[in-house]
Amino acid sequence: MGNSSAKLNPFIHVNGSAKSKHNTDSSSGPQRLKMKVEELESQLKKKEEELSAQQLQIKQLEEQLTQNNQVIADISDALRTKCLQLSSLQEALKKQKDLELMNSPTEASQRLSGLLRDKRKGAKAGVSAEPSSRTYDSSSLPKFYFESARVWKDPSVKKLLTDALNKNRYLKRLEGQQLRDMVECMYEKTYQQGECVIKQGEPGNHLFVLADGNLDVYQNNKLLTSIAVWTTFGELAILYNCTRTASVKAASNVRTWVLDREVFHNIMRMTAEARHEQHRNFLRSVSLLANLPENKLTKIVDCLEVEYYDRGDYVIREGEEGNTFYIIANGKVKVTQSTKDHQEPQVINTLQKGDYFGEKALISDDVRSANIIADEDGVECLVIDRETFTQTVGTFDELKKYLQGYVETLARDDKKRNAKRSGSSTPSSPLATDQVQPKEKDITSSLSFKNLEIIATLGVGGFGRVELVKVKNDNLTFALKCIKKRHIVDNKQEEHIHSERRILSETCSPFIVKMYRTFRDTKFVYMLLEACLGGEVWSLLRDRGSFDENTAKFCVGCVTEAFEYLHKKGILYRDLKPENLMLDSDGYVKLVDFGFAKKIKSGQKTWTFCGTPEYVAPEIILNKGHGPSVDFWSLGILIFELLTGSPPFTGSDQMMTYTFILKGMEKMDFPKKITKRPGDLIRKLCKQNPSERLGNMKNGITDIKKHRWFTGFSWNGLKERTLTSPLKRELKGPTDHSYFDNYPPEDEIPPDELSGWDMDF
Numbered sequence: 001m002g003n004s005s006a007k008l009n010p011f012i013h014v015n016g017s018a019k020s021k022h023n024t025d026s027s028s029g030p031q032r033l034k035m036k037v038e039e040l041e042s043q044l045k046k047k048e049e050e051l052s053a054q055q056l057q058i059k060q061l062e063e064q065l066t067q068n069n070q071v072i073a074d075i076s077d078a079l080r081t082k083c084l085q086l087s088s089l090q091e092a093l094k095k096q097k098d099l100e101l102m103n104s105p106t107e108a109s110q111r112l113s114g115l116l117r118d119k120r121k122g123a124k125a126g127v128s129a130e131p132s133s134r135t136y137d138s139s140s141l142p143k144f145y146f147e148s149a150r151v152w153k154d155p156s157v158k159k160l161l162t163d164a165l166n167k168n169r170y171l172k173r174l175e176g177q178q179l180r181d182m183v184e185c186m187y188e189k190t191y192q193q194g195e196c197v198i199k200q201g202e203p204g205n206h207l208f209v210l211a212d213g214n215l216d217v218y219q220n221n222k223l224l225t226s227i228a229v230w231t232t233f234g235e236l237a238i239l240y241n242c243t244r245t246a247s248v249k250a251a252s253n254v255r256t257w258v259l260d261r262e263v264f265h266n267i268m269r270m271t272a273e274a275r276h277e278q279h280r281n282f283l284r285s286v287s288l289l290a291n292l293p294e295n296k297l298t299k300i301v302d303c304l305e306v307e308y309y310d311r312g313d314y315v316i317r318e319g320e321e322g323n324t325f326y327i328i329a330n331g332k333v334k335v336t337q338s339t340k341d342h343q344e345p346q347v348i349n350t351l352q353k354g355d356y357f358g359e360k361a362l363i364s365d366d367v368r369s370a371n372i373i374a375d376e377d378g379v380e381c382l383v384i385d386r387e388t389f390t391q392t393v394g395t396f397d398e399l400k401k402y403l404q405g406y407v408e409t410l411a412r413d414d415k416k417r418n419a420k421r422s423g424s425s426t427p428s429s430p431l432a433t434d435q436v437q438p439k440e441k442d443i444t445s446s447l448s449f450k451n452l453e454i455i456a457t458l459g460v461g462g463f464g465r466v467e468l469v470k471v472k473n474d475n476l477t478f479a480l481k482c483i484k485k486r487h488i489v490d491n492k493q494e495e496h497i498h499s500e501r502r503i504l505s506e507t508c509s510p511f512i513v514k515m516y517r518t519f520r521d522t523k524f525v526y527m528l529l530e531a532c533l534g535g536e537v538w539s540l541l542r543d544r545g546s547f548d549e550n551t552a553k554f555c556v557g558c559v560t561e562a563f564e565y566l567h568k569k570g571i572l573y574r575d576l577k578p579e580n581l582m583l584d585s586d587g588y589v590k591l592v593d594f595g596f597a598k599k600i601k602s603g604q605k606t607w608t609f610c611g612t613p614e615y616v617a618p619e620i621i622l623n624k625g626h627g628p629s630v631d632f633w634s635l636g637i638l639i640f641e642l643l644t645g646s647p648p649f650t651g652s653d654q655m656m657t658y659t660f661i662l663k664g665m666e667k668m669d670f671p672k673k674i675t676k677r678p679g680d681l682i683r684k685l686c687k688q689n690p691s692e693r694l695g696n697m698k699n700g701i702t703d704i705k706k707h708r709w710f711t712g713f714s715w716n717g718l719k720e721r722t723l724t725s726p727l728k729r730e731l732k733g734p735t736d737h738s739y740f741d742n743y744p745p746e747d748e749i750p751p752d753e754l755s756g757w758d759m760d761f
Contacts, residue, residue, distance in 0.1 A: 204237030213254030268623030331379030467519025535739030587728025636685030
């Protein structure tokens with residue numbers, strides 16, 4: 001027993017030790033975990049403290065950055081003030097030097113010309129194609145003319161030419177039919193090695209596509225680049241008169257395809273007018289629209305958008321609420337409708353080119369009573385929605401007198417429509433009548449040209465000069481515009497000059513420069529104009545860099561009043577820019593230079609490519625025909641330039657500028673100087689679609705005047721000239737020309753021009 005007991009005790013002891021160890025392990029596990037948690041919590045707390053310290057440091061840095069930015073802003077303002085003061089001192093010094101120069105004729109002309117070029121750098125020049133006084137309709141270009149311009153080509157050549165035109169950044173935006181017609185009218189022309197295809201400095205009149213050979217491009221005799229085969233070049237020349245900026249020489253024998261500018265413009269006009277006439281005829285066939293006045297119908301034509309559908313596509317679905325009207329321009333659709341006797345909708349009709357549907361949606365809520373489904377690929381529909389129709393043409397109640405029996409039928413058939421209508425909408429009030437000053441007594445009717453003496457030159461351009469003149473033995477002063485007759489004839493601008501004379505002779509507005517009479521001799525035609533001695537808005541903008549909102553608003557208000565007056569008389573201005581805005585003695589803005597202005601009938605369009613590249617509207621670039629809406633586009637560009645100092649669209653060359661314009665400003669980021677309200681007005685004035693532009697809708701220019709940017713602006717005060725102009729400058733008298741640049745005397749005497757085009761002057 002004892003031995004047995006002795007043997008068992010160690011066993012029992014061992015088991016006890018094992019159990020004790022197990023208990024120790026069991027208790028140490030949670031303890032280690034607890035220690036680990038405490039360690040992690042300590043680390044987390046440390047990290048949080050570090051993060052808090054970093055956040056505090058970031059906050060301190062942000063505060064320091066804000067302070068630094070404020071210091072920078074203060075320094076910038078102080079620097080700007082100093083720069084303006086320095087500029088004023090430099091200006092005074094320059095004027096003193098210029099006066100000294102004028103007294104030393106040996107060097108005066110050359111040095112003053114150099115000074116002037118530097119000062120006028122950045123001034124924008126207008127461009128123009130040959131004008132036409134004709135009014136075109138869809139049949140104005142006889143078919144034989146177009147047929148006679150066609151040149152036979154192999155289909156493979158036509159495809160290569162079409163592809164070449166489509167690669168051009170401007171031409172690719174034209175319609176397919178226009179490109180096809182251009183290709184049809186291109187003719188072949190070859191050049192020998194070393195021969196000039198285009199010569200720098202000479203006027204251009206042709207578009208080219210290189211078909212075979214090698215061409216090199218030179219500028220000032222320096223090789224710039226080479227032209228690849230099936231590449232388009234010289235396209236600017238088909239838009240308007242311009243001199244070539246580079247030379248293109250044949251590096252080998254070459255073959256080209258050529259298109260003349262006159263043919264290009266005829267194609268653009270012919271296709272656009274044919275399309276417009278077709279769409280107008282479609283609308284006239286719609287009973288709802290048949291009795292609308294021509295000007296309202298034209299606005300609808302301009303608003304129409306094109307939508308395409310392939311076989312099986314639903315144009316509208318039965319039971320849907322609709323607000324869109326459709327005309328089938330090409331293709332065929334089927335009409336299906338649900339019936340009690342059939343599970344699937346049944347075909348009840350087929351519609352084709354010239355048919356229309358959904359017209360009721362233009363004037364009231366409409367639930368579609370059937371499905372319209374494209375029955376073939378490429379169905380083309382002309383579309384306008386109710387909102388666009390209402391904004392551009394009018395509301396239901398405003399048009400009721402034109403809808404006659406159609407409205408009565410709708411009223412009988414759909415009484416619910418009248419119940420839903422909340423009440424008669426108030427017709428837009430007519431545009432406020434201009435308070436035009438009465439015609440001044442014609443104090444110049446007996447004035448002889450010999451009685452005028454030149455005081456100073458106010459401006460110089462390619463056309464000639466503008467002189468400040470004074471009546472001898474009198475303090476009466478005028479601006480005398482002296483236009484070189486030879487320059488006008490060489491550039492085929494006779495009609496523009498006649499138009500300017502006619503328009504100025506029939507206008508009388510405080511916001512438009514007055515013309516008193518005209519003269520002529522063998523070298524010049526002269527226009528005796530009101531002298532606006534406050535200077536150019538452009539030169540003031542150049543010196544200030546940009547205008548504040550109140551100054552810009554006043555300037556734009558004056559231009560808006562001028563446009564309202566002109567558009568009432570059917571006159572398009574077409575050349576708005578700061579360079580064409582002058583300040584009178586009270587600092588009020590007046591439109592000058594009516595060389596591109598044109599009078600048209602209501603609803604009519606004109607086609608001449610003219611204006612200043614940075615300001616031209618998309619429809620002018622695309623040769624779609626244009627009306628008063630181009631002036632509203634340019635008004636938006638003007639607001640942008642006044643607030644920032646430069647226009648929104650400026651490229652390295654004119655074609656690049658046009659490309660930017662065609663892209664539009666819908667997605668453009670505006671500079672910070674343009675705040676929300678003027679930015680909104682700019683975008684609404686510069687809509688790509690002319691019919692959507694503010695000023696071109698049913699309420700006309702009233703919509704511009706009521707825009708939020710003009711909240712609190714006194715339009716009556718502007719018209720009555722009781723507002724104090726922020727642009728007013730002090731004048732010492734009727735001969736004070738201190739706000740104009742100094743110009744050298746005329747060196748060249750222009751040749752005589754005796755063709756007689758100026759007999760009316």
